[in-house]
Amino acid sequence: MSSNVKVMPGAPIPGNDPVPAVVEYLKERLSEAERGQIRAIATACVSDQGGISTGWINNGNYWKLIGGIDWLKHRMHSGEEE
Numbered sequence: 001m002s003s004n005v006k007v008m009p010g011a012p013i014p015g016n017d018p019v020p021a022v023v024e025y026l027k028e029r030l031s032e033a034e035r036g037q038i039r040a041i042a043t044a045c046v047s048d049q050g051g052i053s054t055g056w057i058n059n060g061n062y063w064k065l066i067g068g069i070d071w072l073k074h075r076m077h078s079g080e081e082e
Contacts, residue, residue, distance in 0.1 A: 016048035
């Protein structure tokens with residue numbers, strides 16, 4: 001990226017190189033799942049081509065998972081950091 005190009009906070013970074021923060025986050029969640037600490041999960045992903053995919057495993061925690069999704073939406077809209 002040219003040194004005179006400024007990326008605004010929250011703007012997508014061009015290219016399709018791995019995003020280190022995404023890789024680290026997923027490794028942490030996988031480790032927690034392997035230890036049995038994560039019982040349900042929902043995902044929303046943006047691909048390198050801009051596509052969106054979603055998925056979930058509720059494992060009997062349907063309403064808690066929906067509540068968690070709503071809380072995440074609130075945090076994102078209020079500008080809370082990851």
